Amino acid sequence: MKKPGFETRAVHSGREDLAGLGVHAPPIDLSTTYPVGSMGGIGECFDALAQGGPLRDNPIYARLHNPTVVRFEKALAALEGAEEAVAFASGMAALTAVLLAARQGGKHVVACRPVYGGTDHLLDSGLLGVEVTWTHPHHVSRALRPDTALVVVETPANPTLALIDIARVVAQAGEVPVLVDSTFATPVLQNPLALGASLVLHSATKFLGGHGDVMGGVVATNAGWAARLRQVRIATGGVLHPEAGYMLHRGLATLPVRVRESQRGAMFLAKRLASHPAVSRTWYPGLPGGDAEGLLGRQMRGPGCLLSFEVVGGAKAAAQVMERVELLTPAVSLGSVDSLIQHPASLTHRVVDEKLREASGISAGMLRVSVGLESPEDLWADLQRALEGVRLLGHGGGEGSEKSRCPSGDAVLVG
Numbered sequence: 001m002k003k004p005g006f007e008t009r010a011v012h013s014g015r016e017d018l019a020g021l022g023v024h025a026p027p028i029d030l031s032t033t034y035p036v037g038s039m040g041g042i043g044e045c046f047d048a049l050a051q052g053g054p055l056r057d058n059p060i061y062a063r064l065h066n067p068t069v070v071r072f073e074k075a076l077a078a079l080e081g082a083e084e085a086v087a088f089a090s091g092m093a094a095l096t097a098v099l100l101a102a103r104q105g106g107k108h109v110v111a112c113r114p115v116y117g118g119t120d121h122l123l124d125s126g127l128l129g130v131e132v133t134w135t136h137p138h139h140v141s142r143a144l145r146p147d148t149a150l151v152v153v154e155t156p157a158n159p160t161l162a163l164i165d166i167a168r169v170v171a172q173a174g175e176v177p178v179l180v181d182s183t184f185a186t187p188v189l190q191n192p193l194a195l196g197a198s199l200v201l202h203s204a205t206k207f208l209g210g211h212g213d214v215m216g217g218v219v220a221t222n223a224g225w226a227a228r229l230r231q232v233r234i235a236t237g238g239v240l241h242p243e244a245g246y247m248l249h250r251g252l253a254t255l256p257v258r259v260r261e262s263q264r265g266a267m268f269l270a271k272r273l274a275s276h277p278a279v280s281r282t283w284y285p286g287l288p289g290g291d292a293e294g295l296l297g298r299q300m301r302g303p304g305c306l307l308s309f310e311v312v313g314g315a316k317a318a319a320q321v322m323e324r325v326e327l328l329t330p331a332v333s334l335g336s337v338d339s340l341i342q343h344p345a346s347l348t349h350r351v352v353d354e355k356l357r358e359a360s361g362i363s364a365g366m367l368r369v370s371v372g373l374e375s376p377e378d379l380w381a382d383l384q385r386a387l388e389g390v391r392l393l394g395h396g397g398g399e400g401s402e403k404s405r406c407p408s409g410d411a412v413l414v415g
């Protein structure tokens, strides 16, 4: 049979066993432990799971295996064209597991800024004993060392929406595996494994769940990496709850429709923002100049559902817009059915050193919008009204670098 199309896989993957069970919706298995029955073979069963291998017969304990979570993993793997996927309690738990599993190959990681603020912090803090070299995506090969175990990139990048040429990074990395954080693209718009990446990571909290009510993370990869990731997950315990697994699996069915519709709204808003007098800059891959390396169509199937823009008047003006919107919700995170607006310099990227932040293009007046499924016209009316206040503030006020009052030592690691 011909390989089913993406939309068909989104609806049907991970449900192969349901007809046999005589049910239509996947059951949620909440067991923390499973009766062992006969003791014959249970030891081997345990050993196989603990080494990250497949389920033999008995799941034994919920930290080792959960059938509801496995359905989500199978479905996500089908959408990424991966052999397997491994789900975690959050995107950061997923990244932690990758970094720990990669340590077998050395302690050095090469990464490209900007990345998600929490990723930046986890890598830069050395918390997991990782040594990081930050470099430009074109200079990855120069940054490699004999003990480099992993290259980490995020595309589209957060919050500048810059696109990185995945195939080019893979070519430069040579034997070193490349991890792509593809949270912003979703499997609808991009499949990094097909471009040679070894691992693709999603904060499932965002588009995969899609309704702002479930937290999770997932890594799609080959069977060897998947076994190592499960081994780390069993050892460190960052498991996805089965109810979250159910909700994420359900979210995948509507993912293609949600992403395409939000993308349509994002294109509409990006064009209007780009020509608004109170907006000094707009970042969106679908705008002229937004895709410097010509990756749309080649690497990404569309420009996506996020955009950023810089308001004239810096941090103060940006704060005003955040306070004046009524339909958009001023909040971190992204990928929900409703639109969210946030200020990267003081929220998602506040843990990043101010100089590095500005060097990677995150200015004080920048706002990031995650476009949801509302009527684009209504969203534009809301933004336009909020920007009207900025114009009244007058140009050139409050020049960028105004510091937020939160003590900068308190890391706020949010998306």
Ligand SMILES: *Cc1c(COP(=O)(O)O)cnc(C)c1O
Pocket (backbone or CB within 6 Å): 090, 091, 092, 093, 116, 118, 119, 154, 158, 181, 183, 184, 203, 204, 205, 206, 215, 216, 217, 414, 415
């Ligand atoms: C949110 C986010 C993460 C972290 O995921 P959590 O589910 O919040 O732990 C990682 N990468 C990107 C790009 C994100 O947006």
